[in-house]
Amino acid sequence: MKPAIDYLLHLADNALVLGQRNAEWCGHGPILEEDIALSNVSLDLIGQARLLYQLVASLKGGNCTEDRLAYFRDTHEFRNYTLLELPHHGPLSGYAQSSMDYGTTIVRNFLYSALMALLWEALEKSANADLAAIAGKSLKEVRYHLRHSRDWLVRLGDGTDESHARVQAALDHLFPYTQEFWAQSPAEAQAIAAGIGVDVTTLQADWDAIVDAALAEATLVRPPVGGYVTEGKQGIHSEHLGFLLAEMQSLARAHPNGSW
């Protein structure tokens, strides 16, 4: 059961953390249609997170609930990719925030959706029937997310000089974080051994093909990777997740016995 729980939390935390980030655009988008689109993506992700947390809660039993998992775990217990917790702008520490950059948002959504379109498809064959069912539903959603982010990646890349420069900078910033996709964690290894999870490295060639085709169409250059490989999925995060969770969890923790 433990391998399933750790693996499901990884998938759930990915969805929740990116859902939380994308919702930051609600009311602040570059054009009304994109406010609505980003909110929709966020809603899908939070919906996926809820199903996965509910599954974890049922496996854990006792008084575990989706909200206990989302609101009462600390930073080191979150298992999401570091990529997904970063603010919507270039590399800056803590309080040195900058305005949200739509290019960063789009690049991240594209890189992650391209992976999840492959991963959810493979997870439809998971030995865990509940996970397979969640994968089926999530696959339909992520195909839209991929289409949305890819379309914008191409528009921004092949748009104006400014949009090209911005989206290339976002790509340069975020691309190294994708190395974490391919560095297998112990939890992933156990889930693969149990037939629950998928060996993501088997998806890498397909991911490369999706990414390279889109970058070519967007006239963007694939950045080199190397150096530090993030370890968010093992609970070692960037400094940004602490702020994200502090905000997200504040009200629930202020009223631990509240009913909502």
Add this chain to the structure above:
Amino acid sequence: MYTQSFNVPDGAGKTVPLAPSTEDPALQAAFDARIDADGRIEPQDWMPEAYRKTLVRQISQHAHSEIVGMLPEGNWISRAPSLKRKAILIAKVQDEGGHGLYLYSAAETLGTSRDQMLEGLHSGRAKYSSIFNYPTLTWADVGVIGWLVDGAAIMNQVPLCRCSYGPYARAMVRVCKEESFHQRQGYEALLVMMQGTAEQREMVQDAVNRWWWKCLAMFGPPDADSPNSAQGMRWGIKRVSNDELRQKFVDATVPQARVLGVTLPDPDLKWNEERQHYDYGQIDWNEFWETVNGNGPCNKERLATRVKAHNEGQWVRDAALAYAEKQKARSIKEAA
């Protein structure tokens, strides 16, 4: 949500008298006959300029209200206390964006572009519902906005489904369906909180105290002080007077407050057997007009936030246009 339930003249906040009609009398007569027969005016139909202007002003104010209204509630998305409430709130705020979209589209059928309307908002010339110039201080505000603010908006908007201008009336049918869903969601969120801890119940009462009078003011000045209303009624744009709508809202809300277990903060609120309605106290119109005219607690923040989103999104919109132009050029080249 949401419209200001009355028509605030854009600009200085003073009522501008309608210019006497200089239109073709035959066309004017046909228009009047259609209005009198409770018929619909469609975009391709002839209409008096003053009717067109009034509609553009009202529909764009309504659209702006939807968009600005995303901010006070959006303020709580990141901190929603459960995943279910987070999802509900995102969906709700997204619906408001959708309403803004239909309404801008409805107004565009009158020959004014979305860019022109946004320019009016961003320059501070065009108004939006004043209710959004108040802050959302606790999570209970989210529920109370659903219950009371959306509730007040519905009272005003249901009659707009019969508005004489077809595109506006049709947009309002969908808007009203979604609003009434939001209103029930808000009320349900409060019911759950009232069954929770003492702190949660206090939070709900505090939010009701802060929003109640603002919601009553949403219906606009008393009929006697509402000079634009008569022309709006004549044109079938406005169907029910401010005071009638306000009374209807009070009468509907009092029993809901009782079920919820909150007190409405008005010592003069009591059933009047003779009128068969609830009496209620004096609304602070000075405070209301101060807020309408830009001096409320959040006016500057709301507007600056909209302007920031628009300005910082310029490069994205420019890129989309540039890309579309390139695609067009490429397809022409291919065809040749």
